[in-house]
Amino acid sequence: MARKLHYFNVNGLAEPIRYILHYAGQKFEDVQYDFKKWPIQTVKDSLPYGQLPMYEEGGKTLNQSLAIARYIAVQANLLPADVWEQAELDAVVFNIYDFWSKVVVFIKETDPVKKAAFKKEILEEFINFFFNRFEKELKKNNGYFGKKLSWADFVFVGIVEATNLFLGIEVQKQFPTVNALVTKVRSLPGVKEYIAKRTPYQV
Numbered sequence: 001m002a003r004k005l006h007y008f009n010v011n012g013l014a015e016p017i018r019y020i021l022h023y024a025g026q027k028f029e030d031v032q033y034d035f036k037k038w039p040i041q042t043v044k045d046s047l048p049y050g051q052l053p054m055y056e057e058g059g060k061t062l063n064q065s066l067a068i069a070r071y072i073a074v075q076a077n078l079l080p081a082d083v084w085e086q087a088e089l090d091a092v093v094f095n096i097y098d099f100w101s102k103v104v105v106f107i108k109e110t111d112p113v114k115k116a117a118f119k120k121e122i123l124e125e126f127i128n129f130f131f132n133r134f135e136k137e138l139k140k141n142n143g144y145f146g147k148k149l150s151w152a153d154f155v156f157v158g159i160v161e162a163t164n165l166f167l168g169i170e171v172q173k174q175f176p177t178v179n180a181l182v183t184k185v186r187s188l189p190g191v192k193e194y195i196a197k198r199t200p201y202q203v
């Protein structure tokens with residue numbers, strides 16, 4: 001079955017999806033649009049909500065990064081069978097995205113003074129608030145969000161990397177259990193080879 005993932009030539013919200021597809025050994029076309037040339041109006045107009053990522057499979061399309069990641073993850077056996085445990089992981093990914101929403105405000109800010117102030121707030125407040133909690137959850141759960149490898153771990157590492165890219169930091173270095181998880185996910189079969197080959201992203 002032909003699979004296509006449409007996103008920009010940066011990691012961002014599509015990278016966990018790319019990681020899961022590579023980990024699962026699923027062949028797919030990784031369609032990348034130049035972030036710096038966006039909006040490419042013909043592409044934007046063709047998207048259901050004008051945004052990326054968008055996933056295509058067997059003539060059907062799916063938007064929303066978490067819906068796509070979860071769908072791919074089910075096929076890669078990266079969700080627990082128990083529905084309560086599934087809901088707990090859903091909560092984890094929404095918590096991760098709550099952190100990411102702070103970074104998005106920073107990315108979108110065009111006023112340099114406000115942008116610098118917001119960066120300071122992320123570095124001094126939001127990272128501490130969220131990452132201390134992530135660290136605690138990981139410690140409690142054997143180094144993973146759901147006691148063993150799941151889609152939430154992939155989503156998390158993708159968001160860590162996107163945060164690093166846009167803020168010019170290595171946020172995981174301040175949190176040992178977070179750092180260990182990032183290293184583990186990046187070393188997974190399929191993911192490791194993909195990382196070695198991918199073009200380094202720039203913003």
Ligand SMILES: N[C@@H](CCC(=O)N[C@@H](CS)C(=O)NCC(=O)O)C(=O)O
Pocket residue numbers: 012013038039044050051052053063064065066
């Ligand atoms: N909630 C959506 C957000 C998608 C989103 O914000 N996409 C951004 C890139 S990360 C985008 O397409 N920006 C370009 C635009 O809005 O024109 C998701 O998780 O997929």
